[in-house]
Amino acid sequence: MIHVAIAEDDFRVAAIHEEFLLKVEGVRVAGKARNAEETLELLEQQSVDLLLLDIYLPDELGTDLLPKIRTRHPDVDLIMITAGTDKALLQESIRSGVFHYLIKPVTVDRFIETIKNYIRKKQLLEGREKLDQSVVDDYFAKTQPEFAEKQALPKGIDPLTLKKVKNILRSTEGGMAAEEIGEQMGASRTTARRYLEYLVSIGEGNAELEYGIVGRPERKYRLS
Numbered sequence: 001m002i003h004v005a006i007a008e009d010d011f012r013v014a015a016i017h018e019e020f021l022l023k024v025e026g027v028r029v030a031g032k033a034r035n036a037e038e039t040l041e042l043l044e045q046q047s048v049d050l051l052l053l054d055i056y057l058p059d060e061l062g063t064d065l066l067p068k069i070r071t072r073h074p075d076v077d078l079i080m081i082t083a084g085t086d087k088a089l090l091q092e093s094i095r096s097g098v099f100h101y102l103i104k105p106v107t108v109d110r111f112i113e114t115i116k117n118y119i120r121k122k123q124l125l126e127g128r129e130k131l132d133q134s135v136v137d138d139y140f141a142k143t144q145p146e147f148a149e150k151q152a153l154p155k156g157i158d159p160l161t162l163k164k165v166k167n168i169l170r171s172t173e174g175g176m177a178a179e180e181i182g183e184q185m186g187a188s189r190t191t192a193r194r195y196l197e198y199l200v201s202i203g204e205g206n207a208e209l210e211y212g213i214v215g216r217p218e219r220k221y222r223l224s
Contacts (some may be wrong), residue, residue: 002119003030005048007039009058016203016224017052017081020111026119036060043073050118055082055089063089066096079114081106105224108203157198161185165195166223175208175220196221
């Protein structure tokens with residue numbers, strides 16, 4: 001059993017990542033932390049094999065937290081999950097020996113395959129006191145994860161249109177209704193909603209009901 005902890009200040013994102021983890025056999029969620037202080041407390045209190053660490057925590061950068069974790073909990077492995085695209089953050093994480101670095105929003109396929117790859121490599125070394133070159137080569141071998149393969153999209157979902165919908169959602173800070181997005185993409189409300197609900201179904205989007213002054217509540221969509 002692999003015990004995984006989540007350090008993420010956005011409870012919605014943390015809940016999504018927990019849901020993804022529950023899809024992987026042999027994984028148990030050891031706990032969740034909302035900031036750096038809670039992360040260190042969690043590592044003290046629970047047995048953790050792998051920590052999913054956000055960089056932009058409210059009280060301290062995850063990259064600044066890495067040396068503390070390495071000193072106090074050298075056996076804990078780390079995967080960074082962040083919206084940050086700064087090259088320096090990636091380089092600092094690599095120098096600290098993180099297993100992987102994922103940029104939000106993370107699709108369910110990419111997330112699960114990364115966790116499975118971590119488990120595979122961990123199991124490869126377990127119970128071995130000495131290694132030969134074949135084991136080392138296997139450990140560092142380039143894998144062909146599921147997310148890297150060309151996946152067939154469902155009927156009615158065009159990849160270029162899907163990309164356009166994502167770009168529209170990224171351009172706004174608040175949520176958008178299907179009708180608004182349909183206008184921007186030059187399509188009907190029904191077509192826009194089909195793409196939006198697809199994003200929700202694969203964990204890349206979320207929808208919330210918002211109540212206006214008059215009329216029925218409408219679904220507002222955002223990227224996860």
